Amino acid sequence: MTKFLFFSGKGGVGKTSLSSSAAVMLAQRGEKTLLVTTDPASNLGDVFHQSVGLLATPVVGVDNLYIQEIDPVESLRLYKERALAPLRELFPEDVVRSIEEKMSGPCTEEIATFDQFIACMHQPDYDYVIFDTAPTGHTLRLLELPGSWSAHIEMSAQGTGQTCIGGVEALTASKKQYDQAVQALRDGNRTQFVFVTRPDRIAIQEMMRSSKELQKLNIDNQMAIVNGVIPEEDRDHPYAARRWAVQSKYLAQVQAVFTGRIVEIPLYPDDVVGLDNISEVGRDLAHVLAV
Ligand SMILES: Nc1ncnc2c1ncn2[C@@H]1O[C@H](COP(=O)(O)OP(=O)(O)O)[C@@H](O)[C@H]1O
Numbered sequence: 001m002t003k004f005l006f007f008s009g010k011g012g013v014g015k016t017s018l019s020s021s022a023a024v025m026l027a028q029r030g031e032k033t034l035l036v037t038t039d040p041a042s043n044l045g046d047v048f049h050q051s052v053g054l055l056a057t058p059v060v061g062v063d064n065l066y067i068q069e070i071d072p073v074e075s076l077r078l079y080k081e082r083a084l085a086p087l088r089e090l091f092p093e094d095v096v097r098s099i100e101e102k103m104s105g106p107c108t109e110e111i112a113t114f115d116q117f118i119a120c121m122h123q124p125d126y127d128y129v130i131f132d133t134a135p136t137g138h139t140l141r142l143l144e145l146p147g148s149w150s151a152h153i154e155m156s157a158q159g160t161g162q163t164c165i166g167g168v169e170a171l172t173a174s175k176k177q178y179d180q181a182v183q184a185l186r187d188g189n190r191t192q193f194v195f196v197t198r199p200d201r202i203a204i205q206e207m208m209r210s211s212k213e214l215q216k217l218n219i220d221n222q223m224a225i226v227n228g229v230i231p232e233e234d235r236d237h238p239y240a241a242r243r244w245a246v247q248s249k250y251l252a253q254v255q256a257v258f259t260g261r262i263v264e265i266p267l268y269p270d271d272v273v274g275l276d277n278i279s280e281v282g283r284d285l286a287h288v289l290a291v
Pocket residue numbers: 009010011012013014015016017018043227228229265266267268269270271272273
């Protein structure tokens with residue numbers, strides 16, 4: 001069964017760097033791995049020096065590794081097209097256009113994005129699917145959806161039979177998939193939520209906010225990576241010593257408030273880009289991630 005890793009946290013903390021490193025590490029170990037970004041501001045392409053698209057593409061130079069980007073605008077377009085295609089054969093153009101207009105609300109957009117997200121979770125070909133997720137609020141919104149979506153489908157089925165994207169018949173087929181995805185998300189043997197933070201106040205606050213949100217959704221399979229910790233051997237340098245004094249205070253704070261497992265990743269001299277650097281970080285991650 002496919003396993004899932006979700007990397008989330010505030011912008012700039014290292015989600016893309018660490019999720020890429022974890023993906024390379026697993027792929028090099030022989031696991032067929034898909035790295036998906038749902039962050040509209042992602043720089044996944046820069047990290048691997050190649051373009052990322054809506055479909056999974058192999059990473060040049062790393063066997064077993066594929067990357068993919070979920071783009072909300074494009075997801076919506078594809079989703080609408082799938083729903084409208086059969087109608088085009090049955091109804092005149094102006095009727096189809098008016099249906100299309102009704103499908104342009106936020107409800108359709110959320111469902112379209114989530115539909116893509118679920119599709120990414122249903123890929124039995126892969127041993128691991130790793131998500132590099134958008135800054136937290138957005139991701140959690142997606143995770144809250146299945147519950148309300150299921151309820152929405154059930155209510156619609158009992159009522160008019162209509163949902164915001166059309167007849168309910170088309171949807172109930174995938175309710176099972178949605179429910180399976182939620183089940184996988186809650187299963188600690190299959191899914192691990194990795195909160196990335198820096199040893200600073202704002203990043204920790206944001207991590208704790210989303211950690212608690214996940215707990216409310218009964219998702220307890222969480223761990224934290226404190227990224228960018230000054231390495232022990234460098235802490236007596238006067239500049240680093242002052243940085244470390246601040247960092248150690250925040251490390252203690254993470255220990256005090258975060259209930260899951262906490263690990264540290266050092267501050268590297270270089271940015272985490274290019275295969276050499278990513279592989280090095282991957283080796284450090286292999287020691288701390290329980291995968
Ligand atoms: N441990 C680290 N040491 C040094 N630089 C890092 C480390 N982790 C991340 N970076 C750098 O920090 C910047 C932000 O990281 P990124 O992974 O893009 O964050 P996010 O995806 O959370 O926005 C990038 O330039 C990245 O190379």
